[in-house]
Amino acid sequence: MKHDNLESGRDALPLTAHDVDLDRVWMNVAAEIWPEPIGAIERSARRLLGSPGLARALVTTPSLVLSWLLASVALLVAGVVATQTTGEPWIALLLPALAGVGVAYAYGPGIDPAFELGQTMAVSTRMVLLTRVCAVFGLNALLGLLATLFAPGIAGLTLGWLLPMAMIAALGLAAATSARSATTGVGVALAVWGLIVLGSAYGTRDLATAVQSDALLPLYALGTLLCGALTLFMTNGNRWNRGFLWS
């Protein structure tokens, strides 16, 4: 029923207000209701990174998605249980492998279907890569720390895995970047870590050698630096001039 009175009567009004930009109003309405509101994590990332583009790239990292995190947590729980029951430091042996896989899947032409488009963006593929990798590694290190708190009493367990983890992650990253394939990165990371664990256990008959031996520390440190340097080299924008593809 229409009200035809002075207070609510539409007939008494002009058809619309001519100085009101209805198109702009609609655009702003659509801008509010078409997308989801930006989450708290992304808002913090924006402030931290100083770049809304990088923040969005970070929260869309494949290996930081909820399902991936839950799988990692499940794996770590299994590792903790195995460590507590058998006395072997399975959890410490697991962590570098986990990080290697997570980092290889963080970003790259092998994993991002729109990578070519990404190469034309002002936020460079290299920045996206480095940001995601740091986040994945940092998160895995944190989870690792929490996990080892539940498996105490095994000597050298608390942080002995951290340096090997850094090296295997760097290796996975370098391999994925050089081969432009996440699978290659994962394969190389797991294969090399497997070799190190078995190789170091062969001589000493102790599986934990890989994460407990002081002699291996320089190897890990050197490996991390070399792989890191290789990654930086492969993603260097100045190689753009000679027709290379990471920038």
Added chain:
Amino acid sequence: MDDEALIRALCAGEHTALKDLFERHAPWVAARLRQRLPADAVEDVLQETFVAVWRGAARYQSQGEVGAWIWGIARRQAVTWLRKHDRHDPVFEIEHADDAATSAVQRADLQQALARLGPTGSKSRELVRLAFVEERSVRDVAQILDIPEGTVKSRVHRLRRRLRAYLSGDEQ
């Protein structure tokens, strides 16, 4: 699609229905808001209104016209906007008081302001009663008081300004 169907579509999550509602109702809501607010305020209020329509579609209870429901939301948003910008439109606010005490006080103020317009039964009071209380159309008021429609409109406009001035304490 009629308005009620569009609201049902909104509840089902179809955002296309909002565009249809917007095209149908935004122009006249804008015009009515523009009578009381500056253009940029109208744009903000319109935006908040239709976002609120989207979010609150489930609360619409077939109580009559969808248009009236939307206008109700627009008025609330206008009051919010006015308060945020430290401005005051007593007429809007009285139509819209949310709590009984405030509205009672505001109604008392309104009574006093009305009293200043003239004794009960005077032309001004009659006009106010017919136009604002009984909410009659311009044509009806003109017929009842036996004055031309143009005169009705201009007198209502003047009276509204005076009322507003009394209520905001600008006139003694």
Added chain:
Amino acid sequence: MVVAIAQKNVRVEGLVQSFGRQTVLDGIDLEIGRGVFGLLGPNGAGKTTLLRTLATIVGPKRGTVRLLGLNPAQAGERREIRRQLGYLPQQLGYYPNFTVFEFVEYFALLKEMPAADVRPAVVRAIERVGLADRARSKLKTLSGGMLRRVGIAQAIVNDPALLLLDEPTAGLDPEQRVNFRALLREIGERSSVIVSTHLIEDVAAACSEIALLDAGRVVFNGTPDELTLLGEGGAGDSPLERGYTRVLAGARA
């Protein structure tokens, strides 16, 4: 009195591109200003490689490239070019679980658009390609033609001064192609739009200037009318097509 010289948005001199031992672009010289510029040529002529070079994906083996007056070999200038760039690759990968809005917004953010402008610009781009009804739909639910339009939307979201489109009308029906050409002409009023296409009628209807590439070289550079004039006695169903085949034949002789 100072007279401003109109800056050509694209200046390419002696551009050579090769992959391994194969030379793909063999000394390209081009100057492109505002308007819609068509890139024609057979498969393997080097159109995609040229577009990828202009899109700053790959640097020149030899020669110089200047885009929007800036040098893409310098990291800082390259970044500024990219802020004003729009690119649609021939095959655009997409993220199946992103909605249309999220996909376009992601790239608007990566183009470093000012944060407050992003969401309204995304709305506008989506409306311009006619996908407003599907703005909240996941990409995996869209048809091929719709996905192509999503790709166009992300390319135009930042109102680019340089818009590069590689086979943009693949998968679009005739009505959508008409709308698309109108969109191109509109953008071409203030920006440089370079379109690589197989479809001669796209070229005839939208482009003010064209270049014909063959085996990595520019064999024709001029207006569609000029190409038509060269078509006397050539093979083809339309005047432009005849010009196309004649020029190609001449270049290969």
